[in-house]
Amino acid sequence: MTKRKLGRGVAIVGAGMSKFGAFPGKSSRDLFVDAFQEMLASVDKGFDARDIEALFIGNFSSDLFEGQGHTAPIMADWVGLTPRPATRVEDACASGGVALRQGMLAIASGLYDIVLVGGIEKMTDLPIERVTDTLATAADALYEVPAGFTFPGLYASMATAYMSRYGANTDVFLKVGYKNHENGSLNDKAQFGQRIADIMEMRKKSAAKKGLPIPEWADEMAFLKDDRANPIIAWPMRLYDCSPVSDGAAAVILVSEELASRFTDRPLYVIGSGQASDGATHSRPTMTSLPSAKQAASIAYEMAGVRPADIQVVEVHDCFTVAEIIATEDLGFFEPGQGWRAVEEGQTARGGPRPINTSGGLKSKGHPVGASGVGQVLEIWKQLRGEAGARQLPGAPHLGLTHNVGGTGQTCTVHIFERR
Amino acid sequence: MSDMEFTHTTHYQALGERKLAASRCKTCGRLYFPARPICPECHGNNMEAVELSGRGKLAAFSVIYIAPTAMIQAGYDRKNPYCAAVVNLEEGPSICAQLVGVDVAHPEAIKIGTPVTATFLTRGEGEAAKTFLGFQV
Numbered sequence: 001m002t003k004r005k006l007g008r009g010v011a012i013v014g015a016g017m018s019k020f021g022a023f024p025g026k027s028s029r030d031l032f033v034d035a036f037q038e039m040l041a042s043v044d045k046g047f048d049a050r051d052i053e054a055l056f057i058g059n060f061s062s063d064l065f066e067g068q069g070h071t072a073p074i075m076a077d078w079v080g081l082t083p084r085p086a087t088r089v090e091d092a093c094a095s096g097g098v099a100l101r102q103g104m105l106a107i108a109s110g111l112y113d114i115v116l117v118g119g120i121e122k123m124t125d126l127p128i129e130r131v132t133d134t135l136a137t138a139a140d141a142l143y144e145v146p147a148g149f150t151f152p153g154l155y156a157s158m159a160t161a162y163m164s165r166y167g168a169n170t171d172v173f174l175k176v177g178y179k180n181h182e183n184g185s186l187n188d189k190a191q192f193g194q195r196i197a198d199i200m201e202m203r204k205k206s207a208a209k210k211g212l213p214i215p216e217w218a219d220e221m222a223f224l225k226d227d228r229a230n231p232i233i234a235w236p237m238r239l240y241d242c243s244p245v246s247d248g249a250a251a252v253i254l255v256s257e258e259l260a261s262r263f264t265d266r267p268l269y270v271i272g273s274g275q276a277s278d279g280a281t282h283s284r285p286t287m288t289s290l291p292s293a294k295q296a297a298s299i300a301y302e303m304a305g306v307r308p309a310d311i312q313v314v315e316v317h318d319c320f321t322v323a324e325i326i327a328t329e330d331l332g333f334f335e336p337g338q339g340w341r342a343v344e345e346g347q348t349a350r351g352g353p354r355p356i357n358t359s360g361g362l363k364s365k366g367h368p369v370g371a372s373g374v375g376q377v378l379e380i381w382k383q384l385r386g387e388a389g390a391r392q393l394p395g396a397p398h399l400g401l402t403h404n405v406g407g408t409g410q411t412c413t414v415h416i417f418e419r420r
Numbered sequence: 421m422s423d424m425e426f427t428h429t430t431h432y433q434a435l436g437e438r439k440l441a442a443s444r445c446k447t448c449g450r451l452y453f454p455a456r457p458i459c460p461e462c463h464g465n466n467m468e469a470v471e472l473s474g475r476g477k478l479a480a481f482s483v484i485y486i487a488p489t490a491m492i493q494a495g496y497d498r499k500n501p502y503c504a505a506v507v508n509l510e511e512g513p514s515i516c517a518q519l520v521g522v523d524v525a526h527p528e529a530i531k532i533g534t535p536v537t538a539t540f541l542t543r544g545e546g547e548a549a550k551t552f553l554g555f556q557v
Contacts, residue, residue, distance in 0.1 A: 147552075148502055156482035234486065280516070281506065
């Protein structure tokens with residue numbers, strides 16, 4: 001438990017992702033091929049795919065979503081990498097973050113020099129109730145699910161505990177969603193890359209086209225508080241508090257530190273990595289924090305030798321808007337109970353002092369669950385290399401962090417990345 | 421080691437008898453509900469059975485409109501939402517359970533900290549009928 005340094009350094013030299021969204025004609029392997037090709041093209045000095053020695057693929061439930069188990073070798077085959085070892089990694093929605101960590105450990109151990117870490121999920125083929133049931137398999141089937149809990153419901157219950165303890169109101173959650181849609185509107189990979197104002201216009205046009213009464217809202221908050229426009233899923237979480245059902249894939253190339261300059265002069269070094277586990281939601285001492293996130297963050301900060309205040313780019317697991325607020329407290333950016341005030345004050349907006357989820361987060365970018373943890377790395381890759389386009393943060397940031405949660409915190413991984 | 425079994429089967433059997441079956445570690449005294457065979461704190465396996473009072477306080481809740489298949493089969497949907505909760509029992513442990521007897525149309529009026537007592541909910545019919553833990557205000 002005490003040795004918290006890697007055996008050798010690990011760097012990311014390439015990264016790619018498919019568009020996230022609903023793609024009826026595409027299976028997870030097709031999306032993985034998209035991510036793989038973008039990943040290859042992203043390597044500054046060129047890359048021969050045959051140099052990849054192993055694959056670690058994050059995937060939650062291709063079995064139930066696609067009727068396809070044993071997906072890692074299929075991914076290896078579809079990009080021409082058999083007979084290299086291909087391993088599927090499953091820790092619910094943290095599968096991608098855990099796959100990243102397994103790839104990192106495989107290189108740090110000295111066994112491999114060049115590894116592909118991927119994440120895939122194809123969710124939109126199922127009807128919504130079966131998607132809900134499939135996601136619920138990441139909760140405790142014996143002691144959480146029989147209470148009637150769904151994932152939105154479990155996070156919504158954290159929201160009621162948070163509101164009661166800290167005096168937050170339901171509006172603040174809507175403001176997180178609003179902010180993430182603003183960010184996602186600048187991300188061409190986002191599933192819902194529209195501002196809330198754009199969505200309101202679309203709704204009006206659609207009503208006009210159908211000859212229905214044209215809805216009117218005073219502003220975005222009025223739209224978000226409208227039960228018809230933004231129905232309750234699990235009070236107080238509404239539709240626009242919930243990340244969508246998504247298809248998508250992402251992939252990165254990890255190499256040993258000494259090899260990085262062969263591929264790029266601008267690698268990202270993985271300088272901190274923490275992972276932790278926890279029991280069922282009800283078994284914890286608190287409903288307003290994820291102990292596994294605090295534990296994973298603490299390990300990652302210690303390994304990296306940095307403090308929360310040093311981090312400049314942050315992607316957190318906003319599967320629900322309340323989760324983003326709790327994450328910003330668990331990661332040490334705000335004191336417990338202050339995360340919601342930071343949202344009210346605009347601190348977490350892209351132009352604020354502590355921008356959170358510049359990619360649009362899971363909310364706007366999409367949440368193909370097994371891909372999300374790797375997809376988060378894409379944003380850090382772009383922001384730290386100055387390649388984030390219209391959503392680029394100023395000041396040439398050099399330290400980034402990802403926070404990827406499985407279930408309601410039964411798994412959490414935190415990674416810290418540095419551009420030197 | 422205790423000769424009692426502490427499994428999900430014994431948990432649900434106890435609920436069928438309208439009882440909340442916990443286990444207490446005879447080594448360190450900690451109490452667990454649902455009952456466990458091994459103490460996560462001291463790793464002792466000498467556990468004794470303890471029946472809980474069923475009294476507790478509401479720790480967290482949600483009114484759920486988009487239900488999972490099992491709850492749809494129990495008659496719930498968008499027009500008939502239900503409350504799922506986390507209850508902190510007076511003996512210490514907390515548990516997830518459905519909360520009945522609250523006004524789901526006005527969730528903002530449901531207050532964390534409200535005293536609740538256990539009730540026993542049957543879902544399914546005939547052979548498939550099973551008793552689940554619930555709470556009521």
